[in-house]
Amino acid sequence: MYQDTxxxxxxxxxxxxISxxxxxxxxxxxxxxxxxxxxLRDRRITFAQARDTNGEVVDEVVVALMKGPHSYTKEDVVEISCHGGHLPAQKIMKLCLSFGARQANPGEFTLRSFLNGRIDLAQAEAVLDIVQANTxxxxxxxxxxxxxxxxxxxxxxxxxLLLALAYLTAKIDFPEDEVDTQAEVDIPGLLDxxxxxxxxxxxxxxxxxxxxQGIRAAIVGRPNVGKSSLLNRLLGSDRAIVTPIAGTTRDTLEESANVNGIPFVLVDTAGIRETLDPIETVGVERTRKAISQASLVLFVVDASQPVSSDDMKIASDVKDFKVVLIANKCDIAKPSSFEWLGVxxxxxxxxxxxxxxxNLRDEIARRALNGKLISSDQAAITNPRHKVSLETADAHLDAAQISLAKAMPDDFVTIDLKAALNALGEITxxxxxxxxxxxIFSRFCVGK
Ligand SMILES: Nc1nc2c(ncn2[C@@H]2O[C@H](COP(=O)(O)OP(=O)(O)O)[C@@H](O)[C@H]2O)c(=O)[nH]1
Ligand SMILES: [Mg+2]
Structure with missing residues (x-):
């Protein structure tokens, strides 16, 4: 436990x-x-006037005491609710400091919760994810x-792994005949x-x-196929300017959108075509940059028009990316097949x-996730750090299995088991x- 409050x-x-x-x-x-x-009484709300050191009333407050260990940090926690706005909270905060508290660092409450053993590190990181979730x-x-x-x-x-490790360690430490055969442990089975x-x-x-973390998608296509209209439709608001004049969108435009629960950054781009207009040329350059920065390309073609050489050029530009091909304007024409564009x-x-x-939303989400939709009861890693640790653990278990298969001395196996446990310990x-x-905790807000 920590000495300072x-x-x-x-x-x-x-x-x-309120604050x-x-x-x-x-x-x-x-x-x-x-x-x-x-x-104050534990788990009771107390209504009171907060006074400064001169006895002057600062605000009316409601104070709750949660005595440790039954609190967020496992320490004594007090929450003082005052009227909202800048001043009351700041004044009360100052009073706390003058009565002996120290200003908390970002995430320090959650850090204490972790260090005091109420939650593990993965859970502490989940707290940050809850605060930052946008879908x-x-x-x-x-x-x-x-x-x-x-x-x-x-x-x-x-x-x-601990069971396997304990058994192997006992085997190493004691002569074979002393290990209880009743407690025979199926090491290969456990590792599998x-x-x-x-x-x-x-x-x-x-x-x-x-x-x-979300994903970036660039909406590309030749001028006037309906890229900006599509952006607006996906956003549910008229964000981008739409006109029948080709070349209306000259700069890239970024907006956040929620597509089936995935936070997307959608980038509307200037239509790609051969052009002599200097402004449009810069726009086309930016479009190419937007494509290279995106993880998904939404390639829009006009179903009411024959495929043009510009379409074919774009198809060859984007074919190495993850592409969703969209035939727009199906209200005025039945789209023919665009398979031969090769995307x-x-x-x-x-x-x-x-x-x-x-349909399009489903397809965009499916492609973004490479077809891996997570059902609501499934556990999912959402943190790249955790994925690295899992892969490290897996690599060590692979090595342990190889040592077992080759009937190497048990020491070889235990070294890898320990390394795998270490890697998993980085998650929790x-x-x-x-x-x-x-x-990790510096990414939290102060007070969390
Ligand atoms: N009929 C029809 N017209 C559309 C559709 N989508 C866009 N348009 C029209 O096509 C023109 C160009 O649209 P815009 O979104 O600016 O295309 P962009 O240049 O690719 O961004 C505008 O007149 C739109 O109203 C559609 O689905 N059906
Ligand atoms: Mg446009």
Whole structure:
């Protein structure tokens, strides 16, 4: 436990109906009691006036005490709710400091929760994901993470490896005939099970990471096929200017959109065509850059027009990217086949009427996730750091299995088992460096 008591304004700055100042540490209730001149009781709400050191009333407040270990940090936690706005919260915060609290660092409450053993590191990181989630899916995965949906399978895998390690270590330490044959442990079986569980987690990781981090998609095509109309349709608002004049969009335009729970950055681009217009030429250059930065290309063609040489040129420009081919304006023409453009089959839509847009959303999401949709009861890694640790663990188990198959001395196996356990410990946080902890918690807001 820590000696100092930390304090921070836990609500967003600005005008609001209430602000909350949070304290954690063994002086938390003492500091609050000094400020309000009343005794606090555990798990009770106390209404009071907060007074400064001269006895002047600063604000009316509602104070809650949650005594450790039944609190967010496992320490005594006090939450003081005052009127919203800049001044009351700041004044109360200052009073907390003058009565002996220290300003909390970003994420320090959650860090204490982790260091005091209430949550593991993966759960602490899930807290940040909850705060930052911008789609329902992202939130669902993050809340699952906090509830231990990642920690549980990892703990399970660790349990199997520990059992194998304990058995092998006993075999090394004691002569063979002393090891209880009743307790014979199926090492290859345990390792198989552990690896299978690892593979399941790793398989879903890329999709999980996309749900959390989002993905960039560039909308490309020749002028006037309806790229800007499509952007507006996907956003559900008239963000980009749409006109019948070819070359209306001259610069790239970026907007965030939620496509089936995946946070997308959609980039509308200037139409690609051979042009002598100097402004349009710069626009076309920017389009090429946008394509190279995107993970997904939404290639729009006009179903009401014959395929042009510009279309073919674009098709060859984007064929090495992940492409969704979109035949737009299907309200005025039945799209013919565009297979021969060599970028896959098309999705027929009308940006004007909205026909086919739901299909398109499904297709965009499916391609973004490489066909890996995560069902709501599945555990999913959403954090690249966790994926690396799982892969490291898996590589060590692979080596351990090879040593077993070659009947190498048990030491060879135990070294890799220990290394695999270490890698898994980086996820749950048993063995992490101070630097990594700082790195993770510095991304939190103050007061969290
Ligand atoms: N009939 C029809 N017209 C469309 C559709 N999508 C866009 N347009 C029209 O096509 C023209 C060019 O659209 P715009 O979105 O600016 O195309 P961009 O140059 O590719 O960005 C405008 O007059 C739009 O109203 C569609 O699905 N059906
Ligand atoms: Mg446009």
């Amino acid at each position: 930390i304090a921070a304004i836990a609500t967003a700055v600005g005008e609001g109906s 909350v100042i949070r304290l954690s540490g063994n002086q938390a209730s003492h500091i609050a009691e000094k400020m309000i001149g009343k005794k 329902n899916e992202g939130l669902r995965l993050a809340v699952g993470g906090l509830a231990g949906r990642l920690s549980e399978p990892v703990k399970d895998i660790k349990g199997k 099970e552990a690896r299978q569980a690892l593979h399941e987690l790793i398989e879903n990781a890329d999709a999980g990471i996309i749900y959390r 896959g089959s098309h999705v027929a839509v009308s940006a004007l009427t909205g026909v086919g847009i739901e 946080g048993e063995n992490v460096s101070e630097e990594l902890l700082n790195e």
